[in-house]
Amino acid sequence: MYLIDSHCHLNFDGLAQRLPEVFDKMAENQVRQALAISVSRDSFAEVLAIAEAHEHVYATVGIHPDREDAAEFSFDELCAHAQHPKVAAIGETGLDYHWCSGDLAWQHRRFITHIEAAKASGLPLVIHTRKSADDTLALMREHGAERAVMHCFAEDVRVAKIALDLGYYLSFSGIVTFKNAADVQEAARYCPADRLLVETDAPFLAPVPYRGKPNEPAYVRHTAEFVATLRGESLATVMQNTCDNFYRLFDKVSPSALLAV
Template sequence: MQLIDSHCHLNFEGLAGRLPEVLDNMAENQVRQALAISVSRESFVEVLAIAEAHENIYASIGVHPDREDAAEFSTAEMVAHAQHPKIVGIGETGLDYHWCKGDLAWQHRRFAEHIEAANQSRLPLIVHTRDAADDTMAMLKENNAHAGVIHCFTENTRVAKMALDLGFYISFSGIVTFKNAPDIQAAAQYVPADRMLVETDAPFLAPVPKRGKSNEPAYVRHTAEFIAKLRGDSLENIAAATTENFYTLFNKVPKITASQAV
């Protein structure tokens, strides 16, 4: 059996200083690979260095939609960096109306540029959306986004259907294990097994029974176990499905062979 953490922040405080332990914990829990996500120009340098230093870690390039004054990448820069063998996705990017208010034209422009970079590079888009689901889906459709994932899904089945209809995958984080998340749990039952990913978003959002602690990639196993129980399925089947889905979407990542996964 193997699992993949499709979205984590290994360069963040709480993880960067203990990477050997974090990687050992991954191995103990059969989490064989992880995708370290860029949220800024500075973090891109950090996650790429981590990916280059560790065979089972990959990275993305992108600037998060939470700060208007953030230093940005041009579309051309993202497309150029996407040629690196360890860069396998564009983002995280998207729309955030929770933390950002007022005239958000800058956020829409940044999102559109990331979509274009993903389309040109043919890498999948890693989408963040908060309190902005309808506009997010509209922009993906209007800009002909070719492929990607709605990360850390916090919406309902209506939004899940919209994303699936656009050809996107849905990634569930530890939030799905929380008692106050019935809509997300309903979505986790609704999403087809061949369109689902699992993630930690570490060091945030640790799943039950680790809630309240600093999250890490090893804990994605708890999320997969919860989803399996929710769907009346086995952990092995959910692990196999989400792993295969990751390789289908992030198709630059080489598959771990059966012998390596034992």
């Protein structure tokens, strides 16, 4: 039995410089694979290089919604990059009304381009939404987003139900372990076993007992243990279900491409 970190930023400062140690700590905690997330044109090149160099790491391609002036990928570029054997998803993409305000037509256009590229390429979407859940899900419904994970799910059961009814997955980060996260904890209990994922979003949002410190993929074990207790399940059950769900959603990822232990 093992775990998969379904969302981390291995190219970010604090992780990129110490990958051998990061991978050793993953192995010690039964974390055998990781999905390295792209948020910009530059970061795509970085995460793809990491994925190409390490069998147990896969990458995504996408532009984060937090900067209007970010260099874009065109629809054709997203589709071309999606053909790479180590690119398993489109994203991180979505809407963010926390960091961005005013006329956000540019953000909606960027998101729609990613949705269309995911449909054309057959890859799932990795969705970022902050203070924008209803608009995010409305755009996904309107433009026929077929497969997706709501990354770092930090909403309540109402939003969880909408996403689940659309066929999407929910991924829980260290936020679910925080004392003030009652709504997120309720959503984690509500989530069906076949739609549940766990992640770190490393180097951000470290779970208890590391809250406030730099996060890393090994710490997804703490999130999984907390979710198991929350749901009245064994850690082994959460491990099995989240792995099965990961491979079903990110079906380009090979279960045989595991971190050696």
